[in-house]
Amino acid sequence: MSKARDYQSVMARKAEIMLKSTGIDYSKFESGSIAFDYERMMREIGYTLEEIQKIQYSVNVGNTPVLELKNLTALARKCAPEGKGARIFIKDEAANPSGSFKARRAANAVYHAKKLGYKGVIAATSGNYGAAVASQAAIAGLKCIVVQECYDSKGVGQPEIVEKARKCEALGAEVVQLTVGPELFYKFLLLLEDTGYFNASLYTPFGIAGVETLGYEIAMQFREKYGQDPDAVVCTNAGGGNLTGTARGLLKAGASTKVIGASVNLAGLHMASDSQFNRKSFTTGHTGFGMPFSTWPDRSDVPRSAARPLRYMDRYVTIAQGEVFYITEALASLEGLEKGPAGNTALAAAFSIAQEMDRDEMIVVQETEYTGAGKHVQAQLSFARENGIEIFFGDPAEEVPGKNIILPSHPSLIKARDVYLDHMKKSLIKTAVNIYKTVPTEEDIVFLAEETKSSVEFVREVLKSL
Amino acid sequence: MVKKGTWVRIHKIVLKPSERAPQVPEDTKRVPLEMWVKGFLLQDAELGDEVSIETVTGRTETGTLVEVNPYYEHDFGKCVPELLAIDKQVREILFGGEEQ
Numbered sequence: 001m002s003k004a005r006d007y008q009s010v011m012a013r014k015a016e017i018m019l020k021s022t023g024i025d026y027s028k029f030e031s032g033s034i035a036f037d038y039e040r041m042m043r044e045i046g047y048t049l050e051e052i053q054k055i056q057y058s059v060n061v062g063n064t065p066v067l068e069l070k071n072l073t074a075l076a077r078k079c080a081p082e083g084k085g086a087r088i089f090i091k092d093e094a095a096n097p098s099g100s101f102k103a104r105r106a107a108n109a110v111y112h113a114k115k116l117g118y119k120g121v122i123a124a125t126s127g128n129y130g131a132a133v134a135s136q137a138a139i140a141g142l143k144c145i146v147v148q149e150c151y152d153s154k155g156v157g158q159p160e161i162v163e164k165a166r167k168c169e170a171l172g173a174e175v176v177q178l179t180v181g182p183e184l185f186y187k188f189l190l191l192l193e194d195t196g197y198f199n200a201s202l203y204t205p206f207g208i209a210g211v212e213t214l215g216y217e218i219a220m221q222f223r224e225k226y227g228q229d230p231d232a233v234v235c236t237n238a239g240g241g242n243l244t245g246t247a248r249g250l251l252k253a254g255a256s257t258k259v260i261g262a263s264v265n266l267a268g269l270h271m272a273s274d275s276q277f278n279r280k281s282f283t284t285g286h287t288g289f290g291m292p293f294s295t296w297p298d299r300s301d302v303p304r305s306a307a308r309p310l311r312y313m314d315r316y317v318t319i320a321q322g323e324v325f326y327i328t329e330a331l332a333s334l335e336g337l338e339k340g341p342a343g344n345t346a347l348a349a350a351f352s353i354a355q356e357m358d359r360d361e362m363i364v365v366q367e368t369e370y371t372g373a374g375k376h377v378q379a380q381l382s383f384a385r386e387n388g389i390e391i392f393f394g395d396p397a398e399e400v401p402g403k404n405i406i407l408p409s410h411p412s413l414i415k416a417r418d419v420y421l422d423h424m425k426k427s428l429i430k431t432a433v434n435i436y437k438t439v440p441t442e443e444d445i446v447f448l449a450e451e452t453k454s455s456v457e458f459v460r461e462v463l464k465s466l
Numbered sequence: 467m468v469k470k471g472t473w474v475r476i477h478k479i480v481l482k483p484s485e486r487a488p489q490v491p492e493d494t495k496r497v498p499l500e501m502w503v504k505g506f507l508l509q510d511a512e513l514g515d516e517v518s519i520e521t522v523t524g525r526t527e528t529g530t531l532v533e534v535n536p537y538y539e540h541d542f543g544k545c546v547p548e549l550l551a552i553d554k555q556v557r558e559i560l561f562g563g564e565e566q
Contacts, residue, residue, distance in 0.1 A: 169504075179501075181486065182490065183480070186480075195523070274497055381549070407552065
């Protein structure tokens with residue numbers, strides 16, 4: 001008898017479909033309460049750093065160059081107080097086969113899928129990850145389906161997502177395109193069930209372990225070239241995997257580098273709104289993912305996300321859309337490097353943060369992404385203007401997402417704005433208690449302290465205030 | 467007529483407005499969840515017909531035939547003069563000897 005295919009019935013089979021499509025029995029890491037054994041999950045399901053390096057290097061992923069941005073550093077120093085202005089570097093992840101750091105996550109996921117005997121892989125993503133999975137599946141000889149949220153109800157596609165669809169198809173994948181809505185997950189589950197393919201989720205332990213090499217490489221490259229670890233690394237933060245993997249890699253290298261998350265500020269825009277879908281100029285790296293996924297990582301497409309950014313974040317800043325576009329153009333104009341805007345979120349933040357740091361310090365932006373039709377700064381600004389977004393020079397602090405994009409009238413107006421991390425930590429603890437509807441055990445309290453990079457005392461204080 | 471075996475794009479309603487998930491915002495709830503997929507046409511048909519296709523992964527999907535030999539039209543956008551102003555500004559600050 002064939003299974004029911006309506007929305008409710010398919011969603012009710014979620015756990016069963018996930019188990020079959022990831023091969024991971026998440027239940028064995030559960031405590032039965034809020035806590036689960038994160039490190040054991042990473043150890044038993046993931047791969048060692050050495051194994052990952054071997055997997056990635058065998059498919060031409062990783063070992064990307066670190067570039068010093070001397071002219072951008074000089075520009076930051078022109079805007080900074082006397083003696084300030086750290087040296088700014090980028091790790092040119094666009095040099096990976098699919099044009100972004102996501103190749104690292106995909107290499108591992110696809111390797112694992114092939115090892116387990118799956119005939120194909122499926123990824124639900126509107127971002128660079130789709131092209132990364134398509135690229136790796138092509139190398140492995142596996143079939144690949146990418147499910148995208150791409151259009152609004154008028155059939156207008158976000159140019160950046162349309163470009164990613166093109167790239168996926170160019171790399172041999174089938175692309176299933178949908179209009180706005182979280183029910184994408186329903187179609188995703190149906191596809192997993194119908195095909196029996198592997199769920200190349202962004203949030204499995206192997207996906208996140210795949211990014212650890214990025215952090216590790218940064219430490220090794222800096223030690224070799226400059227004789228020391230960088231002082232700070234800035235990671236564009238959305239689902240949290242980029243930051244989590246990079247931070248874990250730095251820790252594995254024994255580096256004490258400060259880890260800073262940066263997201264484009266899209267406050268006020270609803271991510272599942274049809275009418276607001278094409279009023280944002282960033283499809284990832286923004287607060288619409290960054291905030292909810294940091295304060296509750298287990299909202300992803302697997303039962304327990306391996307991306308848990310609040311465990312590793314020393315600081316979290318937001319940056320305005322206009323600031324990222326400005327810095328993207330400045331990168332082309334002053335450094336001769338054309339890169340995609342979304343990947344430059346952390347760069348815009350680093351340009352500002354460098355001005356707080358001393359001149360002999362070093363700050364690294366740990367990714368770049370490819371650019372092209374649809375993904376280019378001009379394509380995005382032009383599309384925004386056609387959608388009624390006002391674009392003008394002024395103070396980006398006054399930008400209202402969905403209404404305008406304010407390009408800084410002078411680079412000195414580019415300012416990373418701090419998010420109060422304690423609020424986010426409290427939010428995570430509160431959500432945990434609400435979701436599990438339980439009085440936290442001693443084990444839960446220790447777990448929540450680890451989850452929030454805080455202390456048992458901090459967790460107790462928060463629990464008392466609830 | 468569109469011949470069997472032609473590369474086409476189909477459109478399908480996945481969920482009607484009444485079937486949408488409860489957590490979806492009001493504006494999204496008013497519209498259906500739509501889907502587009504590409505593949506090789508499995509029978510001769512006309513634009514607007516209900517058809518079956520075989521995708522590049524070998525899956526069969528059904529829907530309304532909307533496009534024959536579909537292609538991409540996204541581009542680098544229209545001229546945004548502000549970008550030229552940014553180029554000029556950063557180069558002047560850095561290399562133009564502007565007093566800081």
